[in-house]
Amino acid sequence: MLDQDDDSALLRRQKQFLQQVEFELRRINRRIIHEHIPELNRDRFVALAGFVAEIRSRYLRAALALSAFRPGSAEAEDALAALERERRSFEECVAAFAALERAIEQGYVDIQR
Secondary structure, three states, X not given: OHHHHHHHHHHXXXXXXXXXXXXXXXXXHHHHHHHHOOOOEHHHHHHHHHHHHHHHHHHHHHHHHHHHOOOOOHHHHHHHHHHHHHHHHHHHHHHHXXXXXXXXXXXXXXXXX
């Protein structure tokens, strides 16, 4: 019985510790992000979403362009290189957008009207 009580006390302390750390992380992130992004509003957020959509369309267009070439041809190799560049851009933009969404969800950023 004593072991269960010890385990329960340990779990409560660990949970409390994690809650305190989460509170501090939120405070630190809010301060630092607000220093660099003093105003984030719906228009800026939606504009970023539009930018990501444009990059997505470029990536997909580059993928579909491959169908015009014979695999292994010089043209196909050039198209593949272009596709890789577009993929990197797309993945970077998606990651940035997801990071902003997460920051909003975590309360690190306030969305102003």
